[in-house]
Amino acid sequence: MVGMPSRRWLVRGLLGIVVLSLVLLSGVLTLSYDEPTLKRGVTSTTPDSETVISSQGWHAQGMSLQSRPARLVSVDENGSVNWTHDGPDDRTNWFYDVDPLPNGNLLVVNPVRGTTVVYEFDPESRERVWTERFDSPDIHDVDLINGDELLVAGINYDTGPTSNDSVFVYNRTTENVTWEWQFKNHYPATADDGIGTKDWTHVNDVDEFREGEFLVSVRNMDQVIAINRSTKEIDLRLGSDDDHSVMFEQHNPSYLDGANGTPTILVADSENDRIVEYARTGGPPGNGSWERTWTLSGGLNWPRDADRLPNGNTLVVDSMNHRVIEVTPAGEIVWEMHAPWATYDAERVAHGDEPSGPTIREQNATGTVTLHGGSRETVLPSIPAVVGGVVSATPLPGELTELAVRWKHVAPWLKPTWLPTWAFTVLGVGLLVSLGWAVGEGVYQRRRIRRRLVRTVGGVRDGLKRQ
Secondary structure: OOOOOOHHHHHHHHHHHHHHHHHHHHHHHHHOOOOOOOEEEEEOOOOOOOEEEEEOOOEEOOEEOOOOOOEEEEEOOOOOEEEEEOOOOOOOEOOOOEEEOOOOOEEEEEEEOOEEEEEEEEOOOOEEEEEEEEOOOOOOOEEEEOOOEEEEEEOOOOOOOOOOOEEEEEEOOOOEEEEEEEHHHOOOOOHHHOOOOOOOOOEEEEEEEEOOEEEEEEHHHOEEEEEEOOOOOEEEEEOOOOOOOOOOOOEEEEEEEOHHHOEEEEEEEHHHOEEEEEEEEOOOOOOOEEEEEEEEEOOOOOEEEEEEOOOOOEEEEEHHHOEEEEEOOOOEEEEEEEOOOOEEEEEEHHHOOOOOOOOOHHHOOOEEEEOEOOOOOOOOOOHHHHHHHHOOOOOOHHHHHHHHHHHHHHHHHHOOOOOOHHHHHHHHHHHHHHHHHHHHHHHHOHHHHHHHHHHHHHHHHHHHHHO
């Protein structure tokens, strides 16, 4: 009579089945995955002009990876590629903000080799008209104002007792900084609060939304502010540090004038994986409050730009899905362009830098909507949704779900481009199970392992003595 297998062999068999199943599932997900490439998706509407897209790309040891290119792309009304531009050195650069200029050229922000290069680019000749260079290695946004002034979101990575992050104006004619607004003068903090760290505010966007008024995205403070150039006062503030219910490390806000001049801000709420619009209600800036009038969520992965078009739709940069989409107020994707890798900014050239279309309230379309349509809809739930469901009954559901959201944003930077995030995650779980199994076996077999090590060491020692 054959004896029943011992409990430890049942556990080993179960672990083996789990690991094998995870590997097979990862393989199935990979075989059904289309690696992101430069191509059009849904085109059920026809844009009224070409679209220019910047892709950040990815570096390793100061070199761009061939599978993760940094570039500018021009796409015509039908979704066909007009041209691509890899920058002055396609192996050591990023691309961030790109702005259409009134003369038909583009203002390009292009960090290269420890500095940030800003230049006017002629799409017809593919040549630079002029170039300026700033010492900071990672400036995200520069706007051309008043003909010869560059308005700069001045991320400054120099370490010291206090941060030198600022917003400043550089005059190209005089070659001098003629105006500067330093965050440390308006955001008092001690070293314990991070003011002496390399990246205190991560100010990532600045726009002159009306003469002498600058809209600024203070990413690490979860705030959008309006700075008055003359008084240097903060005239408007949306959000507060660590209040992630409003915004969480946002990008590229746009100011919209609502009905009767109601201040309205449309913003890519990046870490919350959504696009939100807020309208200001009641009283002067110090006494009023903000009301969220529109939320677009579902399927976005770290969006980093949102522009309201004149037709009422919203042009969204869905960064870690490596695409740009035009979305109706009801959340339907009506135009889509895939543009790897890590799309950052997109502009409809005919409308300039900030198209400033109608607010959601003016369209009678307020509310929360779910993104739908597009060429890559999937039946798989998101990783945060799955983790949130599994850990809902644990003592730390919020913390574990937030960790899953972070993983969703970070995983695309780590995995091979041909491997989908779910497959990469499943393989990671399989590896953790295998490591746990190995550690468990080591603990269970520790006496046998010790005896074998002793015999092996003794045998080697005896062999050396005989020589």
